[in-house]
Amino acid sequence: MARIRTDLCILGAGSGGLSLAAGAVQMGARVVLVEGHRMGGDCLNYGCVPSKALLAAAKQAQSMRQGGCGIPGVAPQIDYAAAMAHVQATIATIEPHDSVERFEGLGVRVIPAWGRFLNEGEVEAGGHIIRARRFVIATGARPSIPPIPGLDKVPYLTNETLFDLRERPGHLLILGGGPIGMEMAQAHRRLGAEVTVIEAERALNREDPELAAIVLDRLRAEGVRLIEGTRAERISGQPGAVTVETARGPLTGTHLLVATGRLPALDRLDLAAAGIEATQAGVSVGPDLRSSNRRVYAIGDAAGGMQFTHVAGYHAGVVIRPILLGLPARAGTAHIPQVTYTDPELARIGPTEAEARATHGPRLEIARFAFSGNDRAIATGRTEGLIKVMVLRGRPIGVSIAGEGAGDLIGLWAFALANGLKMADIAKMVAPYPTLGEVSKRAAGAYFSPRLFENPWVKRAVRITQRLLP
Ligand SMILES: Cc1cc2nc3c(=O)[nH]c(=O)nc-3n(C[C@H](O)[C@H](O)[C@H](O)COP(=O)(O)OP(=O)(O)OC[C@H]3O[C@@H](n4cnc5c(N)ncnc54)[C@H](O)[C@@H]3O)c2cc1C
Ligand SMILES: NC(=O)c1ccc[n+]([C@@H]2O[C@H](COP(=O)([O-])OP(=O)(O)OC[C@H]3O[C@@H](n4cnc5c(N)ncnc54)[C@H](O)[C@@H]3O)[C@@H](O)[C@H]2O)c1
Numbered sequence: 001m002a003r004i005r006t007d008l009c010i011l012g013a014g015s016g017g018l019s020l021a022a023g024a025v026q027m028g029a030r031v032v033l034v035e036g037h038r039m040g041g042d043c044l045n046y047g048c049v050p051s052k053a054l055l056a057a058a059k060q061a062q063s064m065r066q067g068g069c070g071i072p073g074v075a076p077q078i079d080y081a082a083a084m085a086h087v088q089a090t091i092a093t094i095e096p097h098d099s100v101e102r103f104e105g106l107g108v109r110v111i112p113a114w115g116r117f118l119n120e121g122e123v124e125a126g127g128h129i130i131r132a133r134r135f136v137i138a139t140g141a142r143p144s145i146p147p148i149p150g151l152d153k154v155p156y157l158t159n160e161t162l163f164d165l166r167e168r169p170g171h172l173l174i175l176g177g178g179p180i181g182m183e184m185a186q187a188h189r190r191l192g193a194e195v196t197v198i199e200a201e202r203a204l205n206r207e208d209p210e211l212a213a214i215v216l217d218r219l220r221a222e223g224v225r226l227i228e229g230t231r232a233e234r235i236s237g238q239p240g241a242v243t244v245e246t247a248r249g250p251l252t253g254t255h256l257l258v259a260t261g262r263l264p265a266l267d268r269l270d271l272a273a274a275g276i277e278a279t280q281a282g283v284s285v286g287p288d289l290r291s292s293n294r295r296v297y298a299i300g301d302a303a304g305g306m307q308f309t310h311v312a313g314y315h316a317g318v319v320i321r322p323i324l325l326g327l328p329a330r331a332g333t334a335h336i337p338q339v340t341y342t343d344p345e346l347a348r349i350g351p352t353e354a355e356a357r358a359t360h361g362p363r364l365e366i367a368r369f370a371f372s373g374n375d376r377a378i379a380t381g382r383t384e385g386l387i388k389v390m391v392l393r394g395r396p397i398g399v400s401i402a403g404e405g406a407g408d409l410i411g412l413w414a415f416a417l418a419n420g421l422k423m424a425d426i427a428k429m430v431a432p433y434p435t436l437g438e439v440s441k442r443a444a445g446a447y448f449s450p451r452l453f454e455n456p457w458v459k460r461a462v463r464i465t466q467r468l469l470p
């Protein structure tokens with residue numbers, strides 16, 4: 001076995017591992033990056049990128065079908081294989097950025113193999129023994145497959161196989177109404193498939209129900225059949241005919257997509273050999289993302305917590321400080337946004353209204369503004385939408401937005417929360433007219449309006465001043 005000595009060994013070349021490798025090598029560290037499967041990880045190959053590309057194709061089809069602004073709709077000619085070719089072309093365009101060639105060009109040593117710990121300070125991968133000053137586990141997550149009787153005997157899809165389809169499913173059954181389930185439900189419905197979602201609780205149940213309802217109403221109106229509060233009890237069938245038995249009766253479709261959550265991918269690592277503690281949720285880490293083995297950190301999906309590409313990238317930025325410079329660093333969550341890319345989009349940062357009320361009680365104030373009052377939304381015919389801001393002592397602590405462009409609109413609030421800005425700072429902003437961005441300013445306006453317009457002291461001050469002014 002060849003021996004390698006290095007400063008930093010990263011396991012997993014997905015969103016987190018790649019960000020860390022690029023940053024660390026360019027700052028002068030010797031970096032070994034171990035990847036057992038595809039560079040770019042889940043996000044590029046089976047996650048964010050293909051799902052957003054398919055949603056874009058579906059949105060194109062829907063805008064033709066729906067028409068609007070005086071232009072009548074037309075029946076789109078949908079070629080599912082062509083939509084999937086667009087998905088693959090999107091991946092192929094982004095791929096070079098995450099490639100072995102690019103990282104080797106930066107000076108990273110890439111080992112294309114699965115890695116596993118041999119002891120507290122060594123990893124074995126592809127016939128190499130890597131001894132590093134620090135290790136970072138960035139091995140991501142994979143679909144969690146629920147133990148439903150019969151599921152192991154039928155053909156089913158996950159996000160890892162869905163994008164390989166070239167023939168449109170006639171009727172796609174989806175187990176799970178989380179972000180994966182709802183994004184893929186809308187994409188497939190708009191591309192012409194029949195779609196039924198079976199959700200054990202409430203669809204999009206981590207979101208504010210009032211805002212989730214805006215999205216779910218739209219999906220239902222487009223023909224997605226949503227069966228909530230129902231578990232799959234037994235599954236049977238064969239290719240082309242899969243039946244899910246539920247308390248509300250059997251449901252039969254041509255394909256089944258399992259989207260019931262994701263579990264950290266730790267099984268190949270032999271964590272015990274390195275004294276690294278973990279639970280089902282992920283590697284056990286403190287706020288500094290350090291594991292029970294002080295040489296080893298975990299980032300991204302492998303660290304449990306929020307499963308998003310931007311979180312993996314953020315984690316990379318957090319651990320680079322102690323690893324390269326010995327400086328302290330802590331990862332927070334209060335300023336992390338998340339977006340479900342249905343149409344309309346659903347974006348959130350911080351707690352929902354119910355969560356914020358449970359923590360802060362009557363001290364919490366809520367500012368809201370509906371997209372129906374935004375001139376741009378009216379001009380484009382996209383008036384379904386709402387922004388809701390949770391405010392504590394003049395500062396926003398949480399924001400939920402459902403509506404066209406919500407994922408971009410949440411950016412302003414992510415900036416505000418990351419920098420501890422106040423509602424007054426948002427109110428100071430002059431937003432260009434007519435833009436959807438005005439909804440943020442109007443929400444801040446809604447917060448100050450009662451203070452300004454319903455305040456007898458303000459009225460009295462104005463009357464006195466008016467008497468005194470020449
Ligand atoms: C369908 C879908 C859509 C999504 N959409 C979004 C979105 O729109 N926005 C968003 O922010 N997030 C989205 N996500 C989540 C996002 O993809 C993940 O949060 C992100 O990829 C996590 O990055 P990571 O670096 O932790 O892991 P990954 O990107 O999964 O990378 C982990 C890598 O580690 C490798 N690996 C695993 N074990 C080993 C080992 N023992 N040795 C060597 N290599 C190993 C894997 O092969 C993989 O390449 C989506 C996920 C899915 C499934
Ligand atoms: N736009 C985005 O940023 C985006 C998109 C997709 C995925 N992701 C990430 O990937 C993660 C995983 O997504 P996901 O949608 O698979 O998981 P999820 O955990 O968010 O949702 C899974 C849903 O499945 C339901 N469920 C679980 N077991 C069930 C069963 N037996 N029968 C019926 N329903 C069942 C749950 O109640 C839940 O609502 C997300 O939490 C998110 O972090 C992000």
